[in-house]
Amino acid sequence: MGRWEPDARGRLEQAALALYGERGYEQTTVAEIAARAGLTERTFFRHFADKREVLFAGSGALRDLIVSTLASSPDSAAPIEAVATALQAAGAVLQxxxxxxQQRQSVIAANAELRERELIKLASWAAALSDTLRRRGVTEPxxxxxxxxxxxxxxxxxxxxxxESTGNDLPHLIxxxxxxLKAVTAGK
Incomplete structure (x- = not known):
């Protein structure tokens, strides 16, 4: 692929994921990712702060989707139901x-630093959800x-x-x- 072909960001994501799978996250360099994508390192850094961010670049947009879906849920919805609906919206995007x-998760599972970053992402989502619930009038805890x-x-x-290979979609599994969880907490 030439340098001037479209979708540089997508090409970089694909190249990084392929290299992480082939060589491992730690052994892959930004220069190799850029070369595989047919781009320069400078182009890589226009799209991503570092090679780790290739795997986490969309988390902010998903967090924003979760928050906006939760904020627009009916006032009558129970907090956990409103949260579930918001997370199902994110699940529909991921679907x-x-x-x-699957490839991304395989790379993350193989690297402690990336597992930690994934937990930080989920913690930021939880904080955003709880902040939104408080703005909706839900008290602590x-x-x-x-x-x-x-x-x-x-x-x-x-x-x-x-x-799973059952074909269940993510929103359904959520x-x-x-x-x-409701059955467990109800003691059933």
Whole structure:
């Protein structure tokens, strides 16, 4: 591919993921990613702060989607239901990129630094959810409990989604995981 072909960002993501899978995250350099994508290192750094951010670049947009969906949920919705709906919206976006999500998760699982970064991302989502719930009038500790429980539900559903071959979609698995949580807490 030539340097001036479109979708430099997408090409860099694909090249990085392929190299991380082939060589490992630690052994892959930015120069190699850029070369594989047919681009320069300078172009890489126009799109990503470092090679780690290739794997986390979309997390801010997903967080914003979760927050806006939660903020626009009906006032009558229970906090955990509103959080689940917001997380299902993120799940619908991720659903379109299942293969990418599986490859990405494989790279993250193999590297402690990346696992830590993933946990930080999820913690920032939980903080954003609890802040939004508080702005909606939910008091503490209910706001934090609903947000943290929602993230736990999301994590379990996501793991099932990337590891199962049943064809269940991620939003459906999020709902199923929430139902399981409700059953556990109800003592059923």
């Amino acid at each position: 379109e990129r299942r293969e990418y999500a 209910a706001a934090s409990l609903a947000a943290e429980a929602g993230i736990a539900v999301f994590r379990i559903a996501f793991e099932r989604w990337i590891n 709902r199923d995981s929430l139902d399981e």
